[in-house]
Amino acid sequence: MSTPTVTRRRTLELGRVGETVTRPDAVPKTTGQFKFASDLNSPGMLWGHTLRSTHAHARLVEVDIAPALSMPGVHAVLTHADVPGRKTYGLEFPDQPVLAIDRVRYHGEPIAVVAAEHPEQARRAAAAIRVEYEPLPVVSDAEQATEAEPLHPDRPTMGHGYRDDPRPNVVRHMVIRHGDPDATGEVSVEGVYEVGIQDQAFLGPESGLAVPDGEGGVDIHVATQWLHVDRDQIAPCLGLAPEQVRVHLAGVGGAFGGREDLSMQIHGALLALHTNRPVKLVYNREESFTGHVHRHPAKIWAEHRATRAGRLVCVRMRILLDGGAYASSSTAVCSNAASFAVGPYGVDNALLEATAVYTNNPPCGAMRGFGAVQTCFAAEAQMDKLAAELGIDPVELRLLNALKPGDSLPTGQVVTGSLPTAEVIRRAAAIPTPDAEPLPRDPLRLPGGAGNTTHGQGVRRGEGFAVGFKNICYSEGFDDFCAARVELRADGSALVHCAAAEVGQGVGSVILQVARTELATDRVELASHSTADVGSAGSASASRMTWMAAGAVRDACRAALEERERSGGAEVDVERVYRHPPTTPLDPETGQVTGERAHVALAVAAMRVVVEVDVELGLSRVVWIGTAQDVGTAVNPQAVQGQIEGGIAQGLGLALMEEIQTRDGRIVNASFTDYLIPTALDMPPVVAELIEDPEPDAPYGVKGVGEPPTVVSTAAIASALRDATGRPLVRVPVRPDDICL
Amino acid sequence: MRISLTVNGELREADVWGGESLLNALRDRLDLPGSKNACEQGECGSCSVLLDGVLVCSCLVLAAQVDGHEVVTVEGLAGEDELHPVQEALTQGGGVQCGFCTPGFVVAAADLLRRNPDPSDDELREALSGNLCRCTGYQKILAAVRAAGSRS
Numbered sequence: 001m002s003t004p005t006v007t008r009r010r011t012l013e014l015g016r017v018g019e020t021v022t023r024p025d026a027v028p029k030t031t032g033q034f035k036f037a038s039d040l041n042s043p044g045m046l047w048g049h050t051l052r053s054t055h056a057h058a059r060l061v062e063v064d065i066a067p068a069l070s071m072p073g074v075h076a077v078l079t080h081a082d083v084p085g086r087k088t089y090g091l092e093f094p095d096q097p098v099l100a101i102d103r104v105r106y107h108g109e110p111i112a113v114v115a116a117e118h119p120e121q122a123r124r125a126a127a128a129i130r131v132e133y134e135p136l137p138v139v140s141d142a143e144q145a146t147e148a149e150p151l152h153p154d155r156p157t158m159g160h161g162y163r164d165d166p167r168p169n170v171v172r173h174m175v176i177r178h179g180d181p182d183a184t185g186e187v188s189v190e191g192v193y194e195v196g197i198q199d200q201a202f203l204g205p206e207s208g209l210a211v212p213d214g215e216g217g218v219d220i221h222v223a224t225q226w227l228h229v230d231r232d233q234i235a236p237c238l239g240l241a242p243e244q245v246r247v248h249l250a251g252v253g254g255a256f257g258g259r260e261d262l263s264m265q266i267h268g269a270l271l272a273l274h275t276n277r278p279v280k281l282v283y284n285r286e287e288s289f290t291g292h293v294h295r296h297p298a299k300i301w302a303e304h305r306a307t308r309a310g311r312l313v314c315v316r317m318r319i320l321l322d323g324g325a326y327a328s329s330s331t332a333v334c335s336n337a338a339s340f341a342v343g344p345y346g347v348d349n350a351l352l353e354a355t356a357v358y359t360n361n362p363p364c365g366a367m368r369g370f371g372a373v374q375t376c377f378a379a380e381a382q383m384d385k386l387a388a389e390l391g392i393d394p395v396e397l398r399l400l401n402a403l404k405p406g407d408s409l410p411t412g413q414v415v416t417g418s419l420p421t422a423e424v425i426r427r428a429a430a431i432p433t434p435d436a437e438p439l440p441r442d443p444l445r446l447p448g449g450a451g452n453t454t455h456g457q458g459v460r461r462g463e464g465f466a467v468g469f470k471n472i473c474y475s476e477g478f479d480d481f482c483a484a485r486v487e488l489r490a491d492g493s494a495l496v497h498c499a500a501a502e503v504g505q506g507v508g509s510v511i512l513q514v515a516r517t518e519l520a521t522d523r524v525e526l527a528s529h530s531t532a533d534v535g536s537a538g539s540a541s542a543s544r545m546t547w548m549a550a551g552a553v554r555d556a557c558r559a560a561l562e563e564r565e566r567s568g569g570a571e572v573d574v575e576r577v578y579r580h581p582p583t584t585p586l587d588p589e590t591g592q593v594t595g596e597r598a599h600v601a602l603a604v605a606a607m608r609v610v611v612e613v614d615v616e617l618g619l620s621r622v623v624w625i626g627t628a629q630d631v632g633t634a635v636n637p638q639a640v641q642g643q644i645e646g647g648i649a650q651g652l653g654l655a656l657m658e659e660i661q662t663r664d665g666r667i668v669n670a671s672f673t674d675y676l677i678p679t680a681l682d683m684p685p686v687v688a689e690l691i692e693d694p695e696p697d698a699p700y701g702v703k704g705v706g707e708p709p710t711v712v713s714t715a716a717i718a719s720a721l722r723d724a725t726g727r728p729l730v731r732v733p734v735r736p737d738d739i740c741l
Numbered sequence: 742m743r744i745s746l747t748v749n750g751e752l753r754e755a756d757v758w759g760g761e762s763l764l765n766a767l768r769d770r771l772d773l774p775g776s777k778n779a780c781e782q783g784e785c786g787s788c789s790v791l792l793d794g795v796l797v798c799s800c801l802v803l804a805a806q807v808d809g810h811e812v813v814t815v816e817g818l819a820g821e822d823e824l825h826p827v828q829e830a831l832t833q834g835g836g837v838q839c840g841f842c843t844p845g846f847v848v849a850a851a852d853l854l855r856r857n858p859d860p861s862d863d864e865l866r867e868a869l870s871g872n873l874c875r876c877t878g879y880q881k882i883l884a885a886v887r888a889a890g891s892r893s
Contacts, residue, residue: 032775
């Protein structure tokens with residue numbers, strides 16, 4: 001390449017809480033020096049590969065590994081018989097086999113794993129394993145699941161404190177009854193809504209390296225969201241004590257919920273312990289689509305009853321979530337879907353029913369927004385419909401019903417913290433939209449883009465609005481905590497240990513900002529994240545990690561300073577555990593709170609969207625997005641903006657293009673050629689206003705910021721498309737046929 | 742088979758198999774893991790490199806094809822302890838989150854700015870539309886490349 005213009009590296013900013021800080025890993029990530037999980041190597045390393053089911057539901061008649069064992073370069077071929085400990089694992093219930101035992105329940109379920117000298121040898125050896133399947137009826141329709149044969153006859157989800165539903169294939173059924181669910185209003189609107197399966201589509205596919213320690217234990221370097229809960233699932237399956245399994249965070253190429261469940265961890269460890277060699281597994285994109293859980297597809301029946309003046313009287317919603325073959329975090333997604341179904345609005349009466357079922361579809365679990373995305377799409381469509389029915393401006397209708405501190409949620413929980421719903425709505429609505437760009441213009445800025453499909457003919461403009469909210473941190477009585485450890489050295493510098501997973505969101509910066517603030521020094525380093533050095537941080541999920549890590553690091557720093565004071569200036573090494581105020585479970589029969597609160601805090605976002613639709617071809621373009629988001633305190637304003645913009649892009653994808661398509665349970669578009677995510681040409685300019693209303697219960701008043709933009713953006717874009725086309729658009733992603741008039 | 746090529750200005754040799762991509766050869770044989778493997782279909786741009794000065798997806802080029810040719814990867818865009826203006830701007834402007842797409846964006850943006858130091862918004866978006874990012878929503882990447890362009 002010809003001589004590029006280069007500049008000397010600048011010293012990075014060393015900011016405190018509230019300042020924009022350059023992330024510590026930014027430079028190595030731009031130069032290619034940063035080590036992602038897939039970049040790891042170890043002397044003598046073997047490559048692993050996973051043989052996966054080609055059937056969505058089948059009995060395993062025979063798995064013959066002999067042909068693979070004799071292939072060149074092959075060191076191990078393992079099946080369920082080689083799992084020395086517990087044969088199953090799972091985030092909430094251990095219902096998922098490490099390797100299929102007697103049947104497979106989804107297309108892509110792991111059956112065997114191979115280790116070989118070269119990845120291509122491992123792949124070919126896995127392909128040589130002979131599997132005889134006896135196909136079983138595929139349960140692919142969630143609405144039929146409760147009448148089908150049980151996919152898990154031993155009912156692993158029963159008896160855990162949720163409402164035990166006697167129907168087969170129910171993972172969780174919950175009902176929230178609030179006030180008088182039969183209360184009637186002067187007007188009523190009804191709708192049935194659907195959301196397709198969305199994939200996290202993080203750019204860095206699943207990857208990890210397992211290294212035997214020579215003493216029966218293993219070190220696992222992996223891209224994950226929660227090191228300690230990985231360890232706690234891995235160790236029992238390996239038949240090892242937790243301390244014999246050390247999980248270290250390797251560079252994470254995005255997560256968005258898709259790395260909460262295990263992928264290669266146990267498989268890699270089994271192979272490493274069996275061969276006594278380091279073993280690396282790297283999924284390709286196709287395998288990644290079957291190698292992690294997805295966003296639950298949903299069907300939602302909704303009825304909103306209101307007074308003629310526009311006050312909500314009663315909301316009734318029934319939500320069906322397809323959890324796929326294994327439970328993953330379906331119970332919590334189910335709870336969130338019901339708990340936030342109404343949106344950030346006050347309503348005295350509600351009947352909210354959510355059911356998550358087992359099917360033979362791809363397993364679903366955590367994805368950014370976690371149940372609230374699906375219901376926000378339905379509920380906000382209902383609010384627009386109600387506004388139209390009443391002849392009230394949609395923004396006014398939302399303001400009229402805006403939830404505020406002191407109001408009750410449908411669970412009976414009184415909002416005690418910060419929740420500036422009306423402020424967020426007003427601020428978003430006040431952001432001026434751009435004027436329509438005159439024609440002619442470059443086709444890149446028209447629906448159809450580079451396809452050059454219109455010069456403006458048939459193009460209609462529409463504007464939409466939506467509001468969304470969800471919980472921050474873990475809920476329903478979960479013991480939610482985060483540990484941090486601070487070493488103060490004699491020279492005045494500090495080393496901070498925290499297992500909070502840096503998945504790209506920037507929690508590494510947050511930890512350093514907090515430590516610099518508390519210790520009043522710039523000389524702070526962040527240790528690598530590992531189960532070996534510090535207690536659990538909990539998961540980088542539920543918009544909780546900034547809050548929890550900030551609390552833990554703050555407390556550990558303060559304790560370290562006190563300890564040094566007490567000890568007269570010596571070196572100190574202090575670990576502290578932070579917990580947010582406790583939550584309590586919901587009553588399994590009524591869905592009402594059994595204590596003060598089931599959710600510790602809430603965050604709300606409002607969004608205004610301009611779209612253009614070529615109604616002759618069914619092509620659309622999002623022109624502009626304006627949003628206001630309740631962020632508590634912005635620890636790192638630039639990073640908060642980045643979370644909002646990125647969160648919006650994922651919601652835009654669900655609104656317009658992203659859907660895992662299945663046929664009889666098989667994914668038919670497991671590639672970036674066939675599963676489309678937004679590009680730089682799809683994302684419009686975003687104007688984002690940060691509404692800082694500190695959360696009283698949180699360290700520095702912070703709130704998580706990652707999920708609200710994803711919750712609200714799908715609904716807001718759909719609203720704008722409805723405005724442009726006049727179509728009801730009850731399903732996302734919206735397809736060309738839906739908006740072609 | 743044995744190939745020899747110039748990588749980041751240095752003559753290198755590698756033993757590759759016939760079906761091996763340039764991406765795998767760079768990552769696994771030449772110890773240059775900066776180029777990332779995210780789709781293997783030329784859809785995401787994470788593996789972008791310059792082949793004889795032309796921007797390509799290295800996952801779509803066979804290693805055998807580059808015998809005798811010149812490749813520049815993300816590792817070779819700037820000297821030791823130096824940053825290319827695109828790298829500098831992404832770092833300062835919040836254009837990096839998880840970073841898996843970043844090397845590909847750096848190479849593609851550097852290529853764009855070399856050809857067109859002051860791209861219009863349309864030119865910029867179109868030039869980078871072959872690079873997928875899942876974290877940032879592109880705003881801060883586009884702003885950073887604009888800033889890098891005006892800087893250089």
